[in-house]
Amino acid sequence: MEEKxxxxxxxxxxxxxxxxxxxxxxxxLSVLVLEKLSAGGQMTxxxxxxxxxxxxxxxxGFELGERMQQxxxxxxxxxxxSEVKSVDLSGKIKIVRTRKxxxxxxxxxxxxxxxxxxxxxxxxxxxxxxxxxxxAACDGMFYKDKTVAVYGGGNSAVEDALxxxxxxxxxxxxxxxxxxxxxxVYQDALFQSSVELVWNSRVTGFLSEDRLTGVxxxxxxxxxxxxxALDGLFVSIGRIPDTKLFEGQxxxxxxxxxxxxxxxxxxxxxxxxxGDVRTKQLRQVVTAAADGAMAAWSAEQYLAGEV
Ligand SMILES: Cc1cc2nc3c(=O)[nH]c(=O)nc-3n(C[C@H](O)[C@H](O)[C@H](O)COP(=O)(O)OP(=O)(O)OC[C@H]3O[C@@H](n4cnc5c(N)ncnc54)[C@H](O)[C@@H]3O)c2cc1C
Numbered sequence: 001m002e003e004k005x006x007x008x009x010x011x012x013x014x015x016x017x018x019x020x021x022x023x024x025x026x027x028x029l030s031v032l033v034l035e036k037l038s039a040g041g042q043m044t045x046x047x048x049x050x051x052x053x054x055x056x057x058x059x060x061g062f063e064l065g066e067r068m069q070q071x072x073x074x075x076x077x078x079x080x081x082s083e084v085k086s087v088d089l090s091g092k093i094k095i096v097r098t099r100k101x102x103x104x105x106x107x108x109x110x111x112x113x114x115x116x117x118x119x120x121x122x123x124x125x126x127x128x129x130x131x132x133x134x135x136a137a138c139d140g141m142f143y144k145d146k147t148v149a150v151y152g153g154g155n156s157a158v159e160d161a162l163x164x165x166x167x168x169x170x171x172x173x174x175x176x177x178x179x180x181x182x183x184x185v186y187q188d189a190l191f192q193s194s195v196e197l198v199w200n201s202r203v204t205g206f207l208s209e210d211r212l213t214g215v216x217x218x219x220x221x222x223x224x225x226x227x228x229a230l231d232g233l234f235v236s237i238g239r240i241p242d243t244k245l246f247e248g249q250x251x252x253x254x255x256x257x258x259x260x261x262x263x264x265x266x267x268x269x270x271x272x273x274x275g276d277v278r279t280k281q282l283r284q285v286v287t288a289a290a291d292g293a294m295a296a297w298s299a300e301q302y303l304a305g306e307v
Pocket of ligand 1: 038284
């Protein structure tokens with residue numbers, strides 16, 4: 001039997017992937033979504049999403065993921081739970097391989113996301129969502145009028161600290177060096193804010209009961225240890241885009257994000273990058289969904305021979 005040739009294969013079943021699938025099928029394309037874990041992507045790691053429009057009471061990340069999946073399936077998208085192990089995206093017919101099968105498509109939407117870099121300190125996974133957070137824009141409001149710290153020294157860490165300083169009672173910025181990596185404009189804003197800098201310090205332990213109650217800091221110069229009481233710690237030491245599969249094929253920036261603007265077009269004809277996986281400023285559910293819609297539109301234009 002001849003293998004089915006899909007109009008579009010979407011790799012990744014997060015908000016970007018399922019929105020691409022929804023818009024793709026609703027434009028009459030045949031669409032397959034391949035997801036290695038469960039529907040929803042990173043959203044499944046958060047109990048409550050309060051900043052996705054249309055849900056004034058908030059919604060659990062897991063439920064929002066399932067709803068996005070159902071929306072795409074309702075109009076005929078196919079969905080398989082398998083990890084994509086290799087791809088060949090250079091030809092007109094794109095090849096996508098899982099451990100057991102090879103799939104063919106005329107376009108591919110890469111929506112594999114990105115995940116936050118962890119500290120690697122013991123207890124982190126247990127306390128994630130219980131005082132340890134990775135996204136100030138997402139979880140800052142849970143710490144209104146509380147004492148928190150941001151761990152990191154780059155642009156995102158400074159941005160997070162500034163955002164939290166408008167919400168929280170007290171904000172520390174913990175950095176392992178005595179100078180920040182953030183650009184000057186961010187540093188200027190930080191030095192004028194109420195954020196207290198904790199220089200030359202590494203987080204080497206978590207203090208907790210059922211939630212985080214503080215951190216153990218080790219001075220990077222003297223080795224001296226001390227404790228800092230906190231209601232929350234925002235880890236902002238970078239994110240890792242899930243792009244290893246595409247190395248040597250799709251163009252990436254130095255951090256490994258797929259190079260694509262709002263059109264989601266990559267350097268490869270017929271290949272589109274949507275959501276957290278692409279170069280962009282704001283990585284959120286709403287921007288991932290927006291990218292998914294754009295990717296399907298760009299794919300449609302490509303298939304019509306217009307791009
Ligand atoms: C703890 C936490 C809380 C958050 N809270 C909020 C919030 O409140 N509001 C908000 O707007 N944003 C929040 N975010 C950010 C938001 O979840 C992301 O911006 C969004 O999920 C990105 O969507 P995406 O579709 O681009 O990628 P992802 O959600 O990362 O989805 C990518 C999917 O691709 C799959 N995948 C990867 N590689 C493969 C492969 N080889 N084969 C098959 N499948 C693959 C993954 O399993 C995953 O399901 C939060 C993130 C985290 C981690």
